[in-house]
Amino acid sequence: MTVHATCGCSALTASYTVEVQSACSSETISIASSSFSSPFISYNIQNSASTVAWTSSAVTATQTEANCGGFSWQITNQDETSPLDTSIFTFDSSQPSLRVWTSDSVKAGTYNLRVKVHRSNIATVKAQKDFTVILIDVCNTASTITVTPPAPPNDEVYNIGDPKLSLSFGAFSVSPSYCSTTLDWSVSPTPNDAQAIQVSTADS
Numbered sequence: 001m002t003v004h005a006t007c008g009c010s011a012l013t014a015s016y017t018v019e020v021q022s023a024c025s026s027e028t029i030s031i032a033s034s035s036f037s038s039p040f041i042s043y044n045i046q047n048s049a050s051t052v053a054w055t056s057s058a059v060t061a062t063q064t065e066a067n068c069g070g071f072s073w074q075i076t077n078q079d080e081t082s083p084l085d086t087s088i089f090t091f092d093s094s095q096p097s098l099r100v101w102t103s104d105s106v107k108a109g110t111y112n113l114r115v116k117v118h119r120s121n122i123a124t125v126k127a128q129k130d131f132t133v134i135l136i137d138v139c140n141t142a143s144t145i146t147v148t149p150p151a152p153p154n155d156e157v158y159n160i161g162d163p164k165l166s167l168s169f170g171a172f173s174v175s176p177s178y179c180s181t182t183l184d185w186s187v188s189p190t191p192n193d194a195q196a197i198q199v200s201t202a203d204s
Contacts, residue, residue, distance in 0.1 A: 024068035049101035108137035139179035
């Protein structure tokens with residue numbers, strides 16, 4: 001823009017620039033420190049799916065959604081070179097939400113993920129935060145498996161010369177029931193006459 005002025009004997013000229021820009025383009029956003037803390041999700045393999053949803057309140061912004069529009073979300077691996085494992089993770093950008101489920105114990109471990117957000121209309125206004133998701137194989141963790149013995153058989157008295165007496169034990173139960181477990185059976189104390197008292201064991 002140029003301004004011209006005259007004062008009778010001479011003319012003065014001054015030039016200057018007027019830049020018009022949206023406050024939204026220079027906005028700063030960040031993901032709240034209280035959001036996506038690690039681990040974001042701890043999931044026990046083979047359990048029902050675990051789903052966590054969040055809203056725009058997870059973003060700290062200097063402008064309002066009314067002025068600058070909503071947000072678009074994305075979940076990636078932290079290295080951003082390999083795709084998200086869709087056999088475990090389901091990301092819904094419209095919610096937004098992250099669902100975790102698998103029955104494969106090989107998938108146990110810590111997953112390093114990254115959440116990214118930007119204004120839907122201005123991709124350059126963006127923020128990101130790293131977080132972790134932990135998948136736990138409870139069947140490989142002794143502290144999470146419970147073995148419940150059956151009720152003991154009734155006491156019996158055996159008279160020498162009577163027909164053979166057999167005592168049966170019920171089944172032991174394992175929780176969680178989906179864990180494939182082999183149980184070792186034994187009788188204590190060991191009978192002092194293996195011919196007179198025979199013990200049969202079986203795996204379950």
